[in-house]
Amino acid sequence: MEDLSLHILDIIENSVAAGATNIEIVIEEDIVGNLLLIKINDDGRGMDKETLTKSIDPFYTTKGTRRVGLGLSMLAQATKEAAGSLDVRSKPGKGTRITARFVYDHIDRKPLGNMAETITTCIAGSSPKADFKYRHRKGDQEFIFSTKEIKKRLNGVAINDPEIILFLREQIEEGLQAIQKGAKSEEIKDWRFGKNT
Amino acid sequence: MKKLKIGDLEKIRDKVRRTAVLRQGKARAKVTVHMGTCGIAAGARDVLTGLLKDIRKKKLDDVIVTTSGCAGLCSREPMATVEITGKPPVKYVDLTPEKMRKILERHIVKGDIVNEYALAIGSERTH
Ligand SMILES: Nc1ncnc2c1ncn2[C@@H]1O[C@H](COP(=O)(O)OP(=O)(O)O)[C@@H](O)[C@H]1O
Numbered sequence: 001m002e003d004l005s006l007h008i009l010d011i012i013e014n015s016v017a018a019g020a021t022n023i024e025i026v027i028e029e030d031i032v033g034n035l036l037l038i039k040i041n042d043d044g045r046g047m048d049k050e051t052l053t054k055s056i057d058p059f060y061t062t063k064g065t066r067r068v069g070l071g072l073s074m075l076a077q078a079t080k081e082a083a084g085s086l087d088v089r090s091k092p093g094k095g096t097r098i099t100a101r102f103v104y105d106h107i108d109r110k111p112l113g114n115m116a117e118t119i120t121t122c123i124a125g126s127s128p129k130a131d132f133k134y135r136h137r138k139g140d141q142e143f144i145f146s147t148k149e150i151k152k153r154l155n156g157v158a159i160n161d162p163e164i165i166l167f168l169r170e171q172i173e174e175g176l177q178a179i180q181k182g183a184k185s186e187e188i189k190d191w192r193f194g195k196n197t
Numbered sequence: 198m199k200k201l202k203i204g205d206l207e208k209i210r211d212k213v214r215r216t217a218v219l220r221q222g223k224a225r226a227k228v229t230v231h232m233g234t235c236g237i238a239a240g241a242r243d244v245l246t247g248l249l250k251d252i253r254k255k256k257l258d259d260v261i262v263t264t265s266g267c268a269g270l271c272s273r274e275p276m277a278t279v280e281i282t283g284k285p286p287v288k289y290v291d292l293t294p295e296k297m298r299k300i301l302e303r304h305i306v307k308g309d310i311v312n313e314y315a316l317a318i319g320s321e322r323t324h
């Protein structure tokens with residue numbers, strides 16, 4: 001994978017495949033602590049101990065179509081290259097919590113990539129019942145995006161309509177640009193697309 | 198700096214309300230972009246976004262776009278399956294956004310299968 005947003009897309013696809021209806025993505029760019037944190041939490045069917053231990057083994061998959069499971073082990077590899085770590089916690093019937101840590105300024109840390117496109121690709125491809133919450137923090141700047149809130153506003157119009165998807169993509173892009181620039185907190189409030197649900 | 202306004206979302210909503218209802222009700226074509234690990238690594242996300250942009254540009258209100266997991270043919274990713282109502286699905290391989298655009302123009306709009314990009318014509322399954 002070229003960048004971390006593609007890894008994240010792949011990890012979220014696992015959550016969707018596990019039947020999750022609430023998927024939370026958290027990115028924290030802690031410049032002072034020189035740490036990049038990525039969390040993906042879902043309420044899908046989860047994994048038992050055996051699947052969990054095998055899930056970061058590159059030769060493991062429970063899907064019949066391919067003999068080699070790749071996604072999680074590739075992310076584990078990406079964290080290792082940047083002196084970080086991958087933590088996967090899961091409970092059958094409860095869900096899965098994945099935390100990836102990277103040394104922020106490590107020379108081999110992959111760039112974040114296009115998170116707006118990753119989030120909207122997930123929305124475009126999932127059941128309209130699935131909800132995504134995306135929180136991105138850089139220093140004291142925060143962007144929050146929540147499909148629950150958007151769906152309320154859409155009032156019955158499908159969120160995965162191409163025109164809505166592309167509009168949301170632009171909005172997320174602009175919101176992320178704003179926190180990168182370090183806009184004042186009051187301004188950031190206007191970028192919040194949905195409350196902390 | 199342009200600020201996000203929930204009002205903008207509501208404007209778009211009202212604009213697409215009619216076509217969105219049409220799309221859900223009687224889609225003539227469905228495109229499934231395979232978004233498994235190998236597909237993502239090979240550029241499937243760009244193929245999907247390009248497709249959505251072209252659908253918006255051409256104002257096609259009877260085409261549905263969705264994604265699926267790994268199709269089991271990792272070396273031929275990115276892949277997409279095109280289903281026109283009443284016709285057998287067609288699987289396209291080694292895609293780029295440019296190839297996807299040709300498929301949209303020729304197969305989805307005009308009904309002519311783009312044989313040079315197609316894998317096989319038959320009873321393919323999407324999951
Ligand atoms: N969020 C999740 N919820 C439940 N099971 C998961 C989750 N993520 C991964 N798994 C399990 O771990 C296996 C390996 O995942 P992955 O490395 O992405 O490979 P693949 O998706 O190709 O099987 C999956 O087949 C699945 O059984």
Ligand SMILES: [Mg+2]
Binds near residue numbers: 010013070071072
């Ligand atoms: Mg996977």
